[in-house]
Amino acid sequence: MTDVSVASPCHLQINGKSYSADLPPSVTLLDLLRERLDLTGTKKGCDHGQCGACTVLVDGKRVKSCLILAVSIPDAEVTTIEGLAPDGHLHPMQQAFIDRDAFQCGYCTPGQIMSAVALLEEGHVHTREEIREFMSGNLCRCGAYNGIIDAIEQVLAQHQQDRAGEAA
Amino acid sequence: MTLHSAKIGQPVSRIDGIAKVTGQARYAAEPHPAGMLYGFIVNSPIARGRIEAIRDEAARAVPGVVEVMTHLNRPHSALFEKSYMDGLGVPGSPYRPLHDAEISFNGQPVAVVLAETFEAAREAAMRLEVDYERWPHNADFEASLHQKYMPGKTRSNYVPPKSRGNAAEAYALSPIKIEGRYHLAPEHHNPMEMHATTVIVEEDGTFTVWDKTQGPQAVQAYLTSALSLSKDQVRVRNPYVGGAFGSGLRAQHNVFLAVLAAKMLNRSVRVTLTRQQMFTHVFRPEAVMDIALGAQPDGTLQSMIVNGVTDTSRFEHNMENLVIWGLINYKCPNATADYKVAPRDTYTSSDMRAPGAATGVNLFEMAIDEMAYACNMDPLDFRLHNYSDIDAMHDMPLTSKALKEAMHEGAERFGWQNRPMAPQSMRDGKDLIGWGMATGIWDAMFSPTSARATLTADGRLHIATAASDIGTGTYTILAQTASEAFGIPMEMIDIELGDSTLPECPTEGGSWTAASAGAAVWLACQSLREKLFKAVGKSGNISAWLTEGLSNNTTVLKDGFLQDKGADENLRLSLSEALSLTGQDRLEVEETAKPGLRGTISQMRKARFTHSAVFCEVRVDEELGIVRVTRLVNAVAAGRIMNPKTAASQVRGAMVMATGMALHEESLMDERVGRFMNHNFSEYHIPAHADIPDMDVLFIAEEDPEVSPLGIKGVGEIGMCGTAAAIANAVFHATGQRHRNLPITPGD
Numbered sequence: 001m002t003d004v005s006v007a008s009p010c011h012l013q014i015n016g017k018s019y020s021a022d023l024p025p026s027v028t029l030l031d032l033l034r035e036r037l038d039l040t041g042t043k044k045g046c047d048h049g050q051c052g053a054c055t056v057l058v059d060g061k062r063v064k065s066c067l068i069l070a071v072s073i074p075d076a077e078v079t080t081i082e083g084l085a086p087d088g089h090l091h092p093m094q095q096a097f098i099d100r101d102a103f104q105c106g107y108c109t110p111g112q113i114m115s116a117v118a119l120l121e122e123g124h125v126h127t128r129e130e131i132r133e134f135m136s137g138n139l140c141r142c143g144a145y146n147g148i149i150d151a152i153e154q155v156l157a158q159h160q161q162d163r164a165g166e167a168a
Numbered sequence: 169m170t171l172h173s174a175k176i177g178q179p180v181s182r183i184d185g186i187a188k189v190t191g192q193a194r195y196a197a198e199p200h201p202a203g204m205l206y207g208f209i210v211n212s213p214i215a216r217g218r219i220e221a222i223r224d225e226a227a228r229a230v231p232g233v234v235e236v237m238t239h240l241n242r243p244h245s246a247l248f249e250k251s252y253m254d255g256l257g258v259p260g261s262p263y264r265p266l267h268d269a270e271i272s273f274n275g276q277p278v279a280v281v282l283a284e285t286f287e288a289a290r291e292a293a294m295r296l297e298v299d300y301e302r303w304p305h306n307a308d309f310e311a312s313l314h315q316k317y318m319p320g321k322t323r324s325n326y327v328p329p330k331s332r333g334n335a336a337e338a339y340a341l342s343p344i345k346i347e348g349r350y351h352l353a354p355e356h357h358n359p360m361e362m363h364a365t366t367v368i369v370e371e372d373g374t375f376t377v378w379d380k381t382q383g384p385q386a387v388q389a390y391l392t393s394a395l396s397l398s399k400d401q402v403r404v405r406n407p408y409v410g411g412a413f414g415s416g417l418r419a420q421h422n423v424f425l426a427v428l429a430a431k432m433l434n435r436s437v438r439v440t441l442t443r444q445q446m447f448t449h450v451f452r453p454e455a456v457m458d459i460a461l462g463a464q465p466d467g468t469l470q471s472m473i474v475n476g477v478t479d480t481s482r483f484e485h486n487m488e489n490l491v492i493w494g495l496i497n498y499k500c501p502n503a504t505a506d507y508k509v510a511p512r513d514t515y516t517s518s519d520m521r522a523p524g525a526a527t528g529v530n531l532f533e534m535a536i537d538e539m540a541y542a543c544n545m546d547p548l549d550f551r552l553h554n555y556s557d558i559d560a561m562h563d564m565p566l567t568s569k570a571l572k573e574a575m576h577e578g579a580e581r582f583g584w585q586n587r588p589m590a591p592q593s594m595r596d597g598k599d600l601i602g603w604g605m606a607t608g609i610w611d612a613m614f615s616p617t618s619a620r621a622t623l624t625a626d627g628r629l630h631i632a633t634a635a636s637d638i639g640t641g642t643y644t645i646l647a648q649t650a651s652e653a654f655g656i657p658m659e660m661i662d663i664e665l666g667d668s669t670l671p672e673c674p675t676e677g678g679s680w681t682a683a684s685a686g687a688a689v690w691l692a693c694q695s696l697r698e699k700l701f702k703a704v705g706k707s708g709n710i711s712a713w714l715t716e717g718l719s720n721n722t723t724v725l726k727d728g729f730l731q732d733k734g735a736d737e738n739l740r741l742s743l744s745e746a747l748s749l750t751g752q753d754r755l756e757v758e759e760t761a762k763p764g765l766r767g768t769i770s771q772m773r774k775a776r777f778t779h780s781a782v783f784c785e786v787r788v789d790e791e792l793g794i795v796r797v798t799r800l801v802n803a804v805a806a807g808r809i810m811n812p813k814t815a816a817s818q819v820r821g822a823m824v825m826a827t828g829m830a831l832h833e834e835s836l837m838d839e840r841v842g843r844f845m846n847h848n849f850s851e852y853h854i855p856a857h858a859d860i861p862d863m864d865v866l867f868i869a870e871e872d873p874e875v876s877p878l879g880i881k882g883v884g885e886i887g888m889c890g891t892a893a894a895i896a897n898a899v900f901h902a903t904g905q906r907h908r909n910l911p912i913t914p915g916d
Binding site for chain 1: 181182184185186187188189190191192193194195197198200206285286287291358359360361362408409410411413440442443638639640641813814816817818820821822823824825848849850854855856857858860862863
C-alpha cells in the first residue's frame with residue numbers, strides 16, 4: 001500500500017517568502033496553498049485542470065496549480081492572488097475587474113486575474129477575439145465574460161500607452 | 169473631500185469587490201479551525217438496492233484516518249422523514265443521509281472517511297470496500313414517462329394551469345396548425361465553487377457551520393430538526409457564496425454529513441464535494457412538452473394545448489411551473505395545459521435558475537416561432553398581434569407590463585427591421601447567418617423580510633439581514649438603498665449578510681431578494697433616522713438652528729450630517745456628534761417589510777411579472793454545423809433597476825447560461841447504471857469565453873409602485889427566459905432546419 005504520509009522535501013518561494021517542508025508527494029500545489037498555508041485566494045473548482053479557478057504563476061507563467069504536485073517544482077517561484085499586489089495597493093488588473101464588473105460570485109476571479117496578468121505578459125493578444133480565445137481556459141459560471149474582456153482590454157490599452165510612452 | 173450619498177439607480181461598483189479581487193473573501197471551504205478533520209464522501213455505484221457489507225480495514229489502515237462513518241456507526245439523527253423536510257416544500261420523503269442500508273440513487277453517500285489530511289481521507293475513501301445487493305432500477309426518462317403522475321400534494325409554489333374555452337375543438341377547426349414534442353436535456357448547476365461545509369466546534373461545544381447555501385436560516389432550521397439540536401447550538405454562515413443558481417436552495421447532504429461527523433468526533437470537520445460529486449445531487453429536470461397551436465391565416469391564435477412532464481426521483485415529487493407561461497402571456501380564446509411528473513431512480517431534480525420558466529418559456533417560444541412561420545408572419549409581428557395586456561390565464565390585470573416597449577426598443581437596437589423573412593437567406597462565406605427572437609417572462613415576487621439598522625459612536629451605519637449574496641450584488645444594492653434612505657455616504661456603511669443569527673430573511677432565490685431585502689433596509693433606515701432625530705431633540709443641549717429645525721421638520725440628514733434644508737453648510741452636525749449628544753453609544757432599530765393590507769389585496773387582484781424581448785444572431789458553419797452566437801440583445805422590463813451595472817451583469821450571466829442551454833449543456837445518463845456519466849467540465853461543457861459575444865442589455869423604463877414597496881421586480885432569472893429560444897429560432901432562420909431538442913446539434 002502507498003503510505004500517503006511518507007514525506008519528501010519541498011522548497012518553494014511563495015509570494016516572495018521562502019517555504020520549506022517535508023510533504024507527502026500526493027499534495028498538489030493547490031492543496032498546499034489552500035489547506036496548509038491558508039492561502040485560500042487560489043480556488044478549487046474541479047481539481048482536474050478543466051476550469052482554471054486554481055491558476056497561479058509559477059516562475060512567471062500561468063499554470064493550473066491543481067495539476068502540479070508541490071514536491072515536483074523544487075525552488076520554483078510561485079505567485080498567488082495574495083502576492084499580486086503585496087503593498088496593499090491593487091494591481092491594475094484587480095482595479096479593472098472592479099471597474100468593469102468583471103465578476104459576480106468572485107470564485108473564479110483570482111484565477112481569471114492571474115491568467116489575465118500572465119496573458120498580457122505573454123504579449124500576443126491585440127483584439128477582444130484573441131483575448132477570448134486565450135482566456136478560454138478560465139470558466140465563469142456567473143457569466144461575467146463580457147466584463148472580464150472589458151477589464152483585460154482596459155489594462156491592455158494602458159500597457160500599449162506605456163510602451164508607446166517609453167518608445168517616444 | 170465631501171462624501172456624497174449614493175442613490176438607488178446609480179451604476180456603482182460592487183462594495184465586495186476588493187475582498188473578491190484580492191482573494192480575501194472566505195467561502196465555505198476556507199476557514200481553518202485548529203485540529204480540523206477532512207471528510208471525504210464515498211458514493212454508491214448502484215442506483216437501487218441495499219448495502220450488504222462494509223469492509224473498512226484497508227481504509228482505516230491509511231495513516232491519518234480517524235474514523236469511517238457509515239449508517240452502522242453514525243450518531244443519532246432524527247428518525248422521522250418529516251424532520252428532514254426543508255423550506256423548499258417538495259412533497260414526498262426527503263433523503264436521509266446515512267440513514268440505513270437502502271440505496272435509492274446512484275451517487276448516494278454510503279460513508280464519510282475522516283482523516284487528519286485531505287490526501288489521507290481521499291486515499292482511504294478509495295480503499296473502502298462495500299458490497300451491495302442490486303435491485304432493478306429505471307433511470308431512463310423515456311421509460312419513466314409511462315409512469316407519469318400528478319402528485320396528490322403539490323409543491324407550495326405550484327401554480328395549476330387553468331383552461332379557457334374549448335382548446336381541442338378550436339384546434340381541430342383551426343386552418344393553420346403546428347404540433348410537436350419539445351425536449352430539454354437535464355442540466356447541472358455547476359457553480360464554480362463546489363458544495364462544501366466547514367464545521368467549527370466552538371469552545372462551548374456549539375457548531376459554527378460555514379456552508380455553501382442560499383439560505384443560512386433554512387440550513388439552520390434543517391440541521392436543528394434533522395440532528396435534534398437546539399437553535400442556539402447551530403450558527404450557519406455564508407458571507408460569500410461561489411455561485412449557486414438554485415443548487416443551494418436545499419440543504420445538501422454535505423452539510424448534514426459534516427455536522428454529523430463533528431458531532432460524532434467532537435472535532436471541527438470540512439467536507440467538500442468533488443466536481444464529479446456535484447453531479448450526484450440536484451439538477452434541472454429533463455422535460456418534454458407536447459405543444460399544439462392553432463391559428464387563423466391572419467396570425468390570430470385560436471388554440472394552445474400544452475402538455476408537459478418533468479422528471480423527479482422515486483422518493484420526492486419535485487414540481488415546476490412548466491406549462492403555464494404561454495397561457496399567461498398570449499391572448500388566445502382557447503387554451504389548456506396539463507402537467508405531470510415522471511419518477512426515475514435518481515436523486516430528486518430541483519430548481520435551477522428560472523425553474524420551470526427557463527424550460528417552459530424557451531420551449532414554448534420555439535413553438536411560437538414555428539407558428540409565426542406557418543402563418544407566414546414575421547415572428548415579432550406575430551407576437552405583437554397576439555399580445556395580451558393581462559394575465560390571460562387567470563384573466564387578471566397586471567401591475568405593469570412594458571413588454572411591447574421592450575419588443576420595440578430591442579428590435580430597434582438589434583436592427584430587426586432589416587431581417588429577410590425567408591430562412592437561409594443570409595450568408596457570409598461558408599457561414600449561414602440567422603436572426604431569431606423570443607420573449608421572456610418570470611414572476612416578480614416579494615416576501616416578508618427583516619433588517620436591522622444600527623448607528624454606532626464612530627458615525628457609521630451598520631445594516632444586517634440574513635440574506636445571501638451569491639454573486640447577485642446584494643451587498644452593493646443594499647448599501648445604495650441604505651445610503652439614500654438614511655442620507656449617508658456609501659463609505660460609512662457596513663453591510664452584514666450571510667449569517668443565521670441576523671434578522672430573518674427568506675432563502676435567496678426566485679429574484680425576490682432585491683425587492684424584499686431592499687424594502688426591509690429602506691424601512692429600517694427611515695425608522696432609525698426618526699429615532700435619531702427624536703433622541704437628539706430630547707437631549708436639550710443643542711444649537712438653536714437644530715432645535716428650530718427639528719420642531720419645524722426642516723432638519724434633514726444629508727451626506728452623513730444633520731443640517732437644515734437649504735441652510736448654511738457650516739451649520740451642520742456629524743452623525744457621531746449627534747449620537748454623542750443623545751448620551752447613547754448606539755441607536756438601533758429592526759423593521760420587517762411586509763406586503764401589508766394594501767399589498768395583500770393587490771397580490772390577490774393583480775398578477776406581477778418581469779418581461780423581456782431577446783434578439784439573437786447566429787452563424788452556422790454550413791459544412792461542420794458549428795453554431796456561434798455572434799450577437800445578443802436583451803430588452804428587459806423589470807420595474808426599478810437598483811444598479812444598472814450589477815443588474816446588467818445579472819441579465820448577461822443568465823444569457824450565458826441560456827446559451828449553454830441552447831447549444832452546449834446536457835447531462836448524459838447511462839441508464840444501465842443510473843449515473844450521469846459526463847460529470848466533469850470537459851464532457852459537460854459550460855460556455856467559455858470564446859463562446860460568448862458582446863451582449864447588449866437594455867432596461868426599459870417601467871414605473872410600478874404596486875409590485876413591491878420600492879417598485880423592484882428583480883433581475884436574477886429573466887435573462888434565462890427567452891434567450892435559449894431566440895438562439896434556437898436564429899438557428900432555424902440560418903439553416904431552415906427546425907430543432908425541437910435542446911441543446912441543439914445541427915445535422916441531427
